[in-house]
Structures are given as C-alpha cells and as structure tokens.
Amino acid sequence: MTEKDFLPGVYQKLLDNGKVTWKAPSNIALVKYWGKKPVQIPANPSISFTLDACATTTSVLFEKKDNNKALSFDLLFEGQPKDDFKPKIHTFLERVEKYVPFLKEYHFIIETSNSFPHSSGIASSASGMAALSMCLMDIERQLNPAMDDALFHAKASFLARLGSGSACRSIKSSLVQWGAHQNIPNSSDLYGVEYPFEVDSVFKSYCDTILLVHKGQKQISSTVGHQLMHGHPYAKNRFQQAFDNLDKLKSILASGNLKEFITVVESEALTLHAMMMTSMPYFMLMKPDTLEIINKIWQYREATKTPVCFTLDAGANVHLLYPEADKEKVLDFIKDELIEHCENGQYIHDRVGSGAIKINA
Numbered sequence: 506m507t508e509k510d511f512l513p514g515v516y517q518k519l520l521d522n523g524k525v526t527w528k529a530p531s532n533i534a535l536v537k538y539w540g541k542k543p544v545q546i547p548a549n550p551s552i553s554f555t556l557d558a559c560a561t562t563t564s565v566l567f568e569k570k571d572n573n574k575a576l577s578f579d580l581l582f583e584g585q586p587k588d589d590f591k592p593k594i595h596t597f598l599e600r601v602e603k604y605v606p607f608l609k610e611y612h613f614i615i616e617t618s619n620s621f622p623h624s625s626g627i628a629s630s631a632s633g634m635a636a637l638s639m640c641l642m643d644i645e646r647q648l649n650p651a652m653d654d655a656l657f658h659a660k661a662s663f664l665a666r667l668g669s670g671s672a673c674r675s676i677k678s679s680l681v682q683w684g685a686h687q688n689i690p691n692s693s694d695l696y697g698v699e700y701p702f703e704v705d706s707v708f709k710s711y712c713d714t715i716l717l718v719h720k721g722q723k724q725i726s727s728t729v730g731h732q733l734m735h736g737h738p739y740a741k742n743r744f745q746q747a748f749d750n751l752d753k754l755k756s757i758l759a760s761g762n763l764k765e766f767i768t769v770v771e772s773e774a775l776t777l778h779a780m781m782m783t784s785m786p787y788f789m790l791m792k793p794d795t796l797e798i799i800n801k802i803w804q805y806r807e808a809t810k811t812p813v814c815f816t817l818d819a820g821a822n823v824h825l826l827y828p829e830a831d832k833e834k835v836l837d838f839i840k841d842e843l844i845e846h847c848e849n850g851q852y853i854h855d856r857v858g859s860g861a862i863k864i865n866a
C-alpha cells in the first residue's frame with residue numbers, strides 16, 4: 506500500500522456523536538529503530554515483540570460541531586485534565602488530519618490511562634499513539650463501513666507511526682516488522698506488518714520482565730536521539746547492521762535457536778546505546794544498575810545455561826527476555842539477584858501479546 510491508499514474517499518455515512526474505546530499494548534524491539542527521515546520514515550527496518558500487560562486504554566468521545574473547523578479536543582489522563590500532553594496530541598492530529606478529515610467535524614474528548622504505573626520510565630508513546638489511532642480508525646470505519654480489515658489495520662499502523670515511529674508496531678499480531686527490507690515481502694516504511702516468515706513456538710509465549718532501574722525523566726528524548734543519527738560517524742554501518750540482523754533472524758526465529766537469538770538481541774541493545782554514546786553531543790541513558798544487571802545476567806547464563814538475555818529501550822530499564830519454560834527459575838534469579846538494582850524494587854512481568862483490542866462499552 507502507498508500513502509495514497511490512506512486518503513479516504515467520500516464518507517458513506519454521517520454520525521452526530523459516539524464513543525469508541527481501544528486498548529493497545531507497548532512493544533519491545535529486537536532489532537532497533539534509531540534514526541529517521543521526515544516524516545517518521547525509519548532509517549533502517551526494525552522488528553518487535555508485541556507486549557501484553559503494558560498497555561494504554563483510550564476512549565474517544567466525539568460530538569458533531571457547527572461551522573468551526575478548527576481541531577478541538579479535551580484530554581483526560583487517568584481521569585484528570587492533562588494539559589501538558591495536549592501539544593503532542595495536537596501535533597499528531599494536525600499531522601493525520603489529511604488522512605482522517607472527519608477530525609475537523611467533531612469535538613473530541615480523549616480519555617486515556619496506562620496499565621503500568623505513572624512515571625515508571627516505561628514509554629507510553631507507543632501504546633498511547635496506537636490506542637488513539639485505533640480509536641480514530643474505528644470512527645472512520647463507522648463512517649465508511651465498506652473498509653476491509655487489511656486497510657483498517659494498515660492505516661491504523663500508518664497513523665500511529667505519524668504519532669511515534671515505534672507505535673506502528675503496536676497494532677496487530679505478536680511479532681511485527683516495520684521498514685522496507687528487500688528480503689521481507691510487503692515490508693514498508695509507512696506501517697508495520699505481521700512478520701511473514703515461520704516463527705518457532707518458543708517465541709509465541711516469550712516472557713519479558715521489565716526491571717525498573719530508573720523511573721525519572723530521561724535527559725535526552727528519543728526525538729533528539731533520532732536526530733543525532735544525522736551526520737553520525739557510524740550511522741551508515743549501523744543502518745546496514747540492522748538490515749543484516751533482520752536477515753539473520755529469519756533462520757533463528759524459524760528454528761528457535763536461542764543461542765543465536767540472544768547474540769542478535771543483546772548486540773542490538775548495546776549498539777543502540779553505543780550510538781547514543783558516540784553521538785555529538787554524546788549522551789548515556791544507562792545507569793550503573795543497568796550495567797550491574799547486564800553483568801549478572803551474563804554470569805547467571807554462563808553458570809546455569811538458562812537462555813535468558815536482555816534488551817534495552819531508550820532508557821535505563823532492562824527488559825529480561827526468556828522462554829516461558831524457564832519462568833520459575835528466572836523469577837527466582839530476579840528476586841535473589843536483580844531486584845536490588847531496581848528503583849524501589851519495582852519490576853513488571855510481561856509476555857508476548859497479540860495487539861490492540863476493542864473494549865466494548
């Protein structure tokens with residue numbers, strides 16, 4: 506599908522008002538997206554596990570307005586008005602208005618809440634933008650009931666990408682690939698697609714325990730981090746590495762070769778942070794406890810041969826990835842050795858999920 510496919514025709518129906526609610530999960534990238542071109546086009550392809558427990562639930566109430574065609578909305582976060590979130594949502598709505606022109610016909614009340622604790626250091630932009638995009642597409646489908654499921658999901662992912670790049674991987678299915686790659690059929694820079702190749706059953710119930718190392722505000726936002734890949738001395742090689750890692754993952758995901766899976770995933774996490782440390786200006790988001798945890802994971806893996814590994818987002822928290830079959834052992838390891846490195850001993854158990862769901866009133 507191309508950008509033109511996302512421009513709607515004339516709406517078939519008119520609605521005066523209504524309410525839709527969707528819950529969308531967060532995701533954790535195995536091959537990372539870091540660096541982009543305007544507008545929200547990734548410099549390299551990426552792939553992620555969709556999560557299950559970490560999610561945002563968003564309701565959108567819409568009410569037809571009179572002649573005022575300016576965008577208008579109220580925003581409630583966890584039941585309270587949240588004006589500091591408004592500029593980001595406003596920019597998003599302005600950006601997508603061309604593709605969902607009904608936006609100017611209605612006044613919206615957007616109510617949103619997260620399943621994970623507020624200020625846990627877990628980015629809510631992926632799940633938040635995905636949930637809001639699903640709501641917008643639900644409204645559009647009510648105005649245009651002939652829309653098929655393939656367009657509905659691709660366009661939801663397309664809209665979510667315009668809000669936050671990685672959000673396009675939080676719409677549908679458990680392993681999502683985003684970014685054009687010559688060896689991945691139907692891959693696109695515009696939206697995420699279900700990973701089209703064989704995936705071993707071990708990955709279908711993979712666990713992700715998120716160790717909350719640092720819950721404060723990041724010193725450098727992802728937006729700035731992506732920008733710093735322009736003119737970055739290692740950018741070209743890094744982007745090529747991501748393409749190559751997606752190729753490598755094909756046989757790894759099909760066979761369930763966990764040793765090789767771990768190598769790709771940990772290398773991707775450390776490369777992401779190496780890019781940050783070699784940007785100009787340089788910065789570092791890992792904390793001493795992030796490194797303590799990584800070292801303990803390596804020691805534990807060496808000693809017990811348990812296939813547990815880590816990955817990192819753009820922050821200090823550590824995602825511990827492991828097969829469901831090893832859950833009991835790994836939970837003991839976390840309690841015995843890792844909790845002491847978490848802020849207030851906090852961590853969140855999550856696992857591979859399957860995408861956004863509609864919540865019926």
Ligand code: PMV
Pocket residue numbers: 533534536537538539551630669670671672727728731777818819
């Ligand atoms: O979606 P953004 O712009 O917040 O970028 C997220 C980038 C990483 O989380 C660091 C990697 C990824 O692919 O999710």
